[in-house]
Amino acid sequence: MIREVKISVGIFLIFLFYAITSFFKLGAFLAPFFFNELILFLVAVAFAIINRKEKGSGIVFLAVLTFALKALADEFTVGFLVDRLDLQLLNNFANEPWFLFSGAFVFYGFIITMLIFLIKSLKYKWVGMILLVLLVLNVSLGFTTEPLLADIFLNLFFILFFISVSRLTSKNQHTLVVVSALFLLHFLLDIFKYFFI
Numbered sequence: 001m002i003r004e005v006k007i008s009v010g011i012f013l014i015f016l017f018y019a020i021t022s023f024f025k026l027g028a029f030l031a032p033f034f035f036n037e038l039i040l041f042l043v044a045v046a047f048a049i050i051n052r053k054e055k056g057s058g059i060v061f062l063a064v065l066t067f068a069l070k071a072l073a074d075e076f077t078v079g080f081l082v083d084r085l086d087l088q089l090l091n092n093f094a095n096e097p098w099f100l101f102s103g104a105f106v107f108y109g110f111i112i113t114m115l116i117f118l119i120k121s122l123k124y125k126w127v128g129m130i131l132l133v134l135l136v137l138n139v140s141l142g143f144t145t146e147p148l149l150a151d152i153f154l155n156l157f158f159i160l161f162f163i164s165v166s167r168l169t170s171k172n173q174h175t176l177v178v179v180s181a182l183f184l185l186h187f188l189l190d191i192f193k194y195f196f197i
Contacts, residue, residue: 004047004181011039012188019192031192037071038080040186044068047178056175059114063179066110069103111135111157114179118161121176123168131160148194155190158183 015031022030044067048060071077078094093099115135119128134157141150165173165180 002177002181003050004178005184007043007046008181008185008188011043011185012191015189015192033189033192034076035080036186036189036193037067037074037077039189040182041067041071043185044182047182051174051178054174054178059117059175060178062110062113063182066107067182069106073100073103108135108139114161114176117173117176118164121173122164127160127164127168131157131164134160151190151194155187158187162187 015033019029019031022028041064044060044064048057048064051057051060054060072094112135115128115131118131119125122128134153138150138153138157141147141153144150162180162184165176
């Protein structure tokens with residue numbers, strides 16, 4: 001297991017420990033899932049710093065931008081930053097429709113770019129088509145009243161992406177492995193959003 005995957009699993013285990021501890025103290029599984037977007041951004045920054053000298057590090061820096069915009073689209077993260085840093089301008093800026101649309105465009109553009117890189121290195125191209133279908137289902141359901149289903153399809157995409165990179169690609173795809181570790185972390189943290197509240 002590479003260090004980025006170890007970091008992702010380690011963060012998941014910390015969340016799990018917190019949830020189990022809260023169960024014994026409070027009688028309910030509680031995890032700080034509301035920090036998911038901020039944690040994803042900070043981990044993306046850490047991965048970019050760790051891999052700054054690796055070939056393809058520009059993709060990891062693009063992941064930082066992607067997860068920064070995703071964090072700024074999250075109401076809790078923006079509220080937390082406004083309260084802690086007294087940045088009222090951030091609150092006004094992050095709620096603008098053009099900013100949210102731009103963030104979604106960058107997020108899905110990044111995911112599609114990574115999917116293209118993955119399909120090029122896959123042994124079995126049909127796995128790439130399954131990933132594409134999951135992504136299309138996520139996007140199409142995101143515009144309906146079914147955000148839970150959209151999230152499920154996005155997280156299925158992330159875990160299948162991680163498995164595909166781990167098992168079905170050539171071993172010299174370091175950038176794909178780093179990004180798949182971010183996708184794994186997204187999947188693992190979202191588990192708490194739905195199962196431990």
